[in-house]
Amino acid sequence: MIVLENLTKVYGSTVAVDRVSLTVPPGQLLGYLGPNGAGKSTTVKMLTGMIAPTIGRAEICGLDLQRDQLAIKRIIGYVPESGAVFESLTGREYLEMVGRLYGLADALIADRVLKFADFFELGRDTLDNKLLSAYSKGMRQKVVISASLIHNPRVIFFDEPLNGLDASTQLMFKTLIKNLAAEGKTIFYCSHIMDVVERTCDRIVIIDQGRIVADGTLSQLQEASGEGSLERIFNKLTSHTDVEERAEEFSRTFSF
Amino acid sequence: MDTLTPITPVDKLPVDWRHVKALLAVYFKQDLRSGKAAMRPDKNQYIKTNWALLMLVGTYSIMGLIVGMIAFTGADVLFYSILALSFTLIVVALAIVIESGNVLFNESEADVIGHLPIGSRTIFLAKIINLFAFTLLLAIPANLFPTICGIAATRSGWLFIPAHLISSVAMAVFASALIVTVYGLLMRYVSRERFDSIITYCQVGLAMFFILGYQVMPRLVEKYQFGANTQLRWYLLLFPPTWFAGLTMLVMGEINALTLGLSAVSILSIITLGFIALRKVAAGYSSQMSGISADRPRRTTEGERLKFSQNRIGLMGAIKTAILRRPAERAVFDLALVYLKRNRETRVRLYPSLAYFIVFPFIALITEGLPDPFLQVDPLIKGGLSLYSVMGPAFVCFIGQTAVEGLIFSEHYRAAYIFRIAPVSHLGEIHQGMRKVVLMLIVLPEFIILFAFYAALWRDPLHAFLVIAPWIAIAPATLMVSFTFREVIPLSTKYQKGQQTSRNLMIVMSAFIVAIFLGGAQWLGVKGIIPYWMILAGAPVLSALLYLLLRAVSRESRPLPPVDEKESSDG
Numbered sequence: 001m002i003v004l005e006n007l008t009k010v011y012g013s014t015v016a017v018d019r020v021s022l023t024v025p026p027g028q029l030l031g032y033l034g035p036n037g038a039g040k041s042t043t044v045k046m047l048t049g050m051i052a053p054t055i056g057r058a059e060i061c062g063l064d065l066q067r068d069q070l071a072i073k074r075i076i077g078y079v080p081e082s083g084a085v086f087e088s089l090t091g092r093e094y095l096e097m098v099g100r101l102y103g104l105a106d107a108l109i110a111d112r113v114l115k116f117a118d119f120f121e122l123g124r125d126t127l128d129n130k131l132l133s134a135y136s137k138g139m140r141q142k143v144v145i146s147a148s149l150i151h152n153p154r155v156i157f158f159d160e161p162l163n164g165l166d167a168s169t170q171l172m173f174k175t176l177i178k179n180l181a182a183e184g185k186t187i188f189y190c191s192h193i194m195d196v197v198e199r200t201c202d203r204i205v206i207i208d209q210g211r212i213v214a215d216g217t218l219s220q221l222q223e224a225s226g227e228g229s230l231e232r233i234f235n236k237l238t239s240h241t242d243v244e245e246r247a248e249e250f251s252r253t254f255s256f
Numbered sequence: 257m258d259t260l261t262p263i264t265p266v267d268k269l270p271v272d273w274r275h276v277k278a279l280l281a282v283y284f285k286q287d288l289r290s291g292k293a294a295m296r297p298d299k300n301q302y303i304k305t306n307w308a309l310l311m312l313v314g315t316y317s318i319m320g321l322i323v324g325m326i327a328f329t330g331a332d333v334l335f336y337s338i339l340a341l342s343f344t345l346i347v348v349a350l351a352i353v354i355e356s357g358n359v360l361f362n363e364s365e366a367d368v369i370g371h372l373p374i375g376s377r378t379i380f381l382a383k384i385i386n387l388f389a390f391t392l393l394l395a396i397p398a399n400l401f402p403t404i405c406g407i408a409a410t411r412s413g414w415l416f417i418p419a420h421l422i423s424s425v426a427m428a429v430f431a432s433a434l435i436v437t438v439y440g441l442l443m444r445y446v447s448r449e450r451f452d453s454i455i456t457y458c459q460v461g462l463a464m465f466f467i468l469g470y471q472v473m474p475r476l477v478e479k480y481q482f483g484a485n486t487q488l489r490w491y492l493l494l495f496p497p498t499w500f501a502g503l504t505m506l507v508m509g510e511i512n513a514l515t516l517g518l519s520a521v522s523i524l525s526i527i528t529l530g531f532i533a534l535r536k537v538a539a540g541y542s543s544q545m546s547g548i549s550a551d552r553p554r555r556t557t558e559g560e561r562l563k564f565s566q567n568r569i570g571l572m573g574a575i576k577t578a579i580l581r582r583p584a585e586r587a588v589f590d591l592a593l594v595y596l597k598r599n600r601e602t603r604v605r606l607y608p609s610l611a612y613f614i615v616f617p618f619i620a621l622i623t624e625g626l627p628d629p630f631l632q633v634d635p636l637i638k639g640g641l642s643l644y645s646v647m648g649p650a651f652v653c654f655i656g657q658t659a660v661e662g663l664i665f666s667e668h669y670r671a672a673y674i675f676r677i678a679p680v681s682h683l684g685e686i687h688q689g690m691r692k693v694v695l696m697l698i699v700l701p702e703f704i705i706l707f708a709f710y711a712a713l714w715r716d717p718l719h720a721f722l723v724i725a726p727w728i729a730i731a732p733a734t735l736m737v738s739f740t741f742r743e744v745i746p747l748s749t750k751y752q753k754g755q756q757t758s759r760n761l762m763i764v765m766s767a768f769i770v771a772i773f774l775g776g777a778q779w780l781g782v783k784g785i786i787p788y789w790m791i792l793a794g795a796p797v798l799s800a801l802l803y804l805l806l807r808a809v810s811r812e813s814r815p816l817p818p819v820d821e822k823e824s825s826d827g
Contacts, residue, residue, distance in 0.1 A: 050676045052818040070815055073679035084670030086591060086747065088599040093590070100587035101678035131598070147674070 001026050002047065002155060002186055006056035009042050009210075016042045018210035019056065024188065024203075026061075026154075029181040031201030032190045035238050039210040040190040041081055044157045047188070048078045060155055061186075074102070077153035079161045081190075083144050087133035091122060091143045094132060095150060102151035109150070116146035119176075120169065137164030145173070155186045162196060174200050198230040208238045271377045279374075279382035280389075283359075287390065287753045309393065309754040315761055316347055316398040324405030333412040337420065337504045340402040341497035342469070344424045347398045348391040348431040349466040350608070351757045353459050355390065357604030358751055359383050360439055361455075364667060380440075380538035388432045390753060395428040412508075419507035423500040426522060430496060433529035435462065440537025443544040456603045463608035467615045469495065493518075499525065579692055584680045588689025592663050592746050596697060599666070605756050606662040612764070613651035613702050617709065620644030628714035629723065629782045646775035647767065648706050649727030653734040654767040656699040660690055660738040661759040666747035675745050676816055684812030687739045690746055691732075699731050722788065726778060726795035733802040734770070740806045743816065 002024040009017040017039040024030045034040045045051045047058055049069045058065040060072045085094055092113055099109035117127050120142040132140055141164045148156060158177070162170050178200065181187050191197055197204060204221060206214040214221055214237050218230060227233045235243060287309065323343045327336050360383060369379070399420065406416040438458065446454045492498045502518020580586040595602045620626045620642055629645060666672075680686060703724060710720035738744060774795075781788035 046818075048677045049818055050673060069818075070679050070681055073677060076677070078673075078677045080670075080673055082670045082673075084668065084673065086595075086666075086668050086671045088595055088668070089591070093594065097587045097591055098674060098678070100583040100590075101674065101680060103583045103679070 001059075001061055002188065003059040004043075004047075004056070005058070007043065007046060007053050007058055008055045009039070009046060009051065010054040015210050017046070017053075017207075020207070020210070020212055022205065022212070022215070024186055026186050027181055027184045029177060029187045029200060029202045030189060031197035031204040032188060032207070033192060033194070033197060033204060033234060034207040035192065038207045038238075040207065041159055042210075043207070044078070044159050044188065044190055048076060048157055049073055074151075075154040077148035077151070077156040079144055079148045079156075079158045081159040081163075083137070083141050083163055085132045085140055085144060085147075088131060090129060090131055091117075091127040091135065091139075094143060095147055098147040099150050104151060112150050113146075116142075116150070119172070120146065138166055138169065141165055142169065153185070155188070156180065157188045157190070159190045160192075161189075162191070162193065170196070194230045194234060204230070206234060206237050213237045270375065271381055272375060275374050275378045276382045276385070279369075279379065280385055283382065283386040284389070287386070289752070308752065308758040312351075312394060312754050312758045312761065313397045315758070315765075316394055317400055319343070319347075320398045321401040321405075324401035327402075327405040327407070327409040327412070331409050333406065333409040333416065333508070334501055334505055336406060336409040336412070337423070337501035338492070338495070338497050340399065340406065340420065341424060341427050341500050341504075342495075343402065344395050344399060344427045345431055345469070345497055346466050347394050348428045349435065350463060350760075351394050351754075352387060352391060352432055352435045353462050353466070353608050354605060354756050354760070355753050356387055356435060356439060357455070357459070358601065358753065359387055360436070360443075361600065361604065376541040377534065377538040380541040381534070384432065384436055384533065387436065388429065391428045391432050392425070395424055399424045415508045416504070419504040422507055423504040423522075426503060426526060427497065427500045430500070430522070430526050430529065433526060433533055437529050437533045437537060438462070440533060440541070444537060444540060452600045452603070455600070456607045459604055459608045460611045464611045464615060467612070468619065496522075496525070575696075579696075580689070582685050582688070584678070584685035585689040585692065588686050588746055589693045592690055592693040593697060595663065595666065595747060596659075596693070601667050601751070602662065602665075605665070605751070606659060609658045609662070609756070609760050610655055610698065610702070613648050613655055613706060614709065616644045616647035616651065617706070621713070626713060628716060628719050630716075630719045631714070643771065643775055645710070645723055646727070646771050646778060648709075649703065649724050650767045650771035650775065652699055652702040652706060653727060653731045653770070654764075655702065656694045656731065656735045657738045657766075658756075658760055659694045659698050660735065660744065662756060663690060663694070663746050664744060664749050665751040665755065666749070667751070669748050669750045672745055672748035675748070676818070681815060682813055683743050683816055684807075684810075686746070686816075687744055687810075687812055690744060691735050691739070694735060695731070699735070703728055703731075722792070723778070726774065726791050729795035730774065730799040730802075733799040733806065736803050736806040736810075739812065740810045743811055745816075 002022070004020050004022040006019045006021055007017060008015070008019050020039075020043060032040055032043065042051070046053045047060065047065065049065070049072060053065070061075055063072050063075075065072060086097075089097065095113045095116070096106075096109055099112070100106075104112075113127070116122070117124065122139065122142060126135070126139070132143065135143070141161070145161060148158075156177075162173065165173060174196065177187055177189070181202070189197065189201060198218060203217055204214070205212055206221075214224070214233070216224065221230070221233050222228065225233045225236055227236055320343070323340055326339055331339070403417055403420045403424070406412055406420055407414060409416070439455070442451065442455055442458060499518045499522035502515045503522050505515040506519045576586070576589070580589055596606070597603075617626055626642060626645060629642070675686060707717070707720050707724055710723060711717040714720060777786075777794075778791055780786045781791040
């Protein structure tokens with residue numbers, strides 16, 4: 001369970017996240033949507049303890065974000081938007097390193113690495129001998145996702161996790177997170193890919209300029225906005241109504 | 257040797273000065289910014305300045321003042337000029353050896369400009385100009401006081417100011433061109449598989465060459481009292497600063513066969529290096545760069561893999577298990593170990609600094625001998641214990657710090673977010689992992705090399721041990737200094753030009769100061785003024801107290817705090 005109460009992050013005169021309040025019950029798969037710079041990643045970075053909130057509070061599984069930060073870190077997993085890894089390590093070495101940082105026993109790490117390798121179809125030779133710098137973007141993303149799940153977290157934050165994944169892996173991943181949610185894990189899923197959120201998430205929260213502008217199931221959002229698809233709802237709520245006209249007009253300026 | 261990288265049409269494009277200008281604007285902005293954003297008290301966001309560069313400028317100005325003082329000792333202007341230009345050479349050359357790797361072998365740059373219609377020669381020229389501007393930024397403050405003070409040298413005058421300015425700029429051009437050409441030729445002719453190893457060995461070699469040249473030549477000048485007469489020894493003619501000192505004399509109006517010859521050699525050397533750089537290296541730069549990036553070793557060797565994974569097997573495994581009790585320590589230790597061994601960026605930046613420890617004992621050996629301090633016939637006359645014998649172990653301690661500082665930077669700095677989200681209970685776990693890898697991989701091996709060197713030289717392992725032992729004892733405390741008052745997260749910061757050089761400079765200065773104090777105590781012990789056993793017993797006690805004190809004031813007992821900057825390096 002995740003509880004946010006007036007969570008706010010201010011950078012100088014810029015309010016990146018503005019009094020966000022939210023409760024995500026266990027087992028829920030929450031889609032957290034917003035245009036670029038809306039404050040999605042900042043919210044997640046606050047919840048994962050990477051950056052400090054300016055004001056407000058948050059709880060994860062009953063633990064206070066500021067008081068019980070270490071206990072929270074033990075039970076959360078995180079896939080960053082950057083998908084950054086230490087590229088001079090092999091895939092196995094990276095996962096072993098992350099496993100150790102979570103205090104897992106070597107035998108358990110080895111066992112889980114094999115399971116992830118099988119699931120994501122990472123060949124043993126690739127995992128053991130190739131440096132991550134030689135992996136394709138998708139392969140690297142598989143390692144990052146594996147690293148976020150290696151300690152079997154209760155709450156998982158995904159920030160654009162499908163970056164670089166091929167269609168079949170995306171399908172596998174979507175099924176995986178649905179099953180993880182069904183097992184009772186809370187999933188906080190940041191994205192601006194409407195289609196995935198529409199099909200996967202139980203509940204959708206849209207933020208714009210740091211504030212929540214919509215919160216509900218897809219049908220509730222459709223009902224409230226009077227729009228059919230999530231894409232149209234999103235554009236309407238984030239004041240991007242004339243996007244098609246603007247694109248057409250802009251393309252005409254290239255007629256040189 | 258590998259076959260040459262094929263020259264592509266892009267490589268044949270002529271230099272486009274508009275592109276050069278655009279690239280230089282970007283490079284200079286990158287150099288002067290720290291890469292982080294922060295808030296002013298007035299709440300407006302601003303880009304932090306790269307203070308390392310400014311610190312370097314200030315430090316070199318002060319060091320230049322010390323060099324300038326030599327002019328007031330009655331030194332002849334020719335030899336004063338050689339000394340001042342030697343100083344310029346070492347300042348410029350060492351900075352370029354360390355910093356040029358990040359400029360010339362920047363792999364991430366290929367993703368940004370690799371697809372643009374920019375010719376190889378244009379990119380290479382922009383990089384050379386950028387490096388040269390960096391060298392001038394160091395050479396000008398370094399020569400500020402030597403230029404003014406040079407008027408006071410024997411046979412000098414006001415003309416020394418323009419003459420020395422011209423020759424020191426020419427010296428900086430020579431140093432930049434030499435190193436860039438060496439690296440460029442390596443890129444062109446060394447096989448891609450061996451490039452990473454060769455380039456690091458080459459850097460260590462160049463660093464040692466320049467330090468030795470800088471240290472040995474002035475000592476030879478002093479030893480043979482060249483300041484009192486104007487006769488040059490033949491071997492000084494092999495020393496590049498002598499060529500450029502000839503240029504100084506020529507501009508000052510001293511026209512004779514020697515000054516004409518030396519000036520001709522200096523100008524010809526620059527032309528030759530420039531020709532090789534622009535004709536032989538620049539033409540294929542883009543292709544060679546993409547070649548070494550694309551074909552760099554992407555697989556671990558069998559040895560590397562086994563060493564990494566078999567943590568608990570064999571002697572090394574047993575030692576690691578014993579010293580790395582906490583899992584986070586082990587994770588950090590292994591990560592840093594891999595980067596020190598495999599990552600080119602880390603190696604090219606760090607390895608040149610690792611050689612300093614052997615340089616000073618070696619200089620002493622070839623200039624004044626390095627006798628066994630415990631066997632000196634007349635310690636009162638000879639001084640008992642040469643400062644150079646203690647500079648070696650003093651440097652080992654501080655090279656450890658350099659390594660720690662170097663391990664903070666990485667091109668993969670974004671991946672360091674993992675340390676902020678992992679449940680690491682205390683910052684000390686991360687720090688310990690870094691300290692231990694530096695201790696095991698750098699400090700202890702260097703002490704062993706130094707011990708072997710002294711033991712072989714003095715033919716007495718006990719005496720070698722007695723000289724080194726107090727320094728081994730204080731090594732853990734000196735390593736702790738880097739971790740005091742701040743958090744040190746491995747590979748978490750993007751490298752900015754000048755940072756490694758400024759750290760190295762601080763370390764060299766610290767090593768001198770500490771060597772004078774602790775070496776002074778050792779000197780008293782060797783002379784018998786205080787019993788030597790007190791030095792041996794006192795060093796561990798002092799080290800333990802200092803370690804505990806530094807630990808107490810450090811943040812190690814606390815967990816990693818969240819960051820508050822908009823552009824956190826590890827976010």
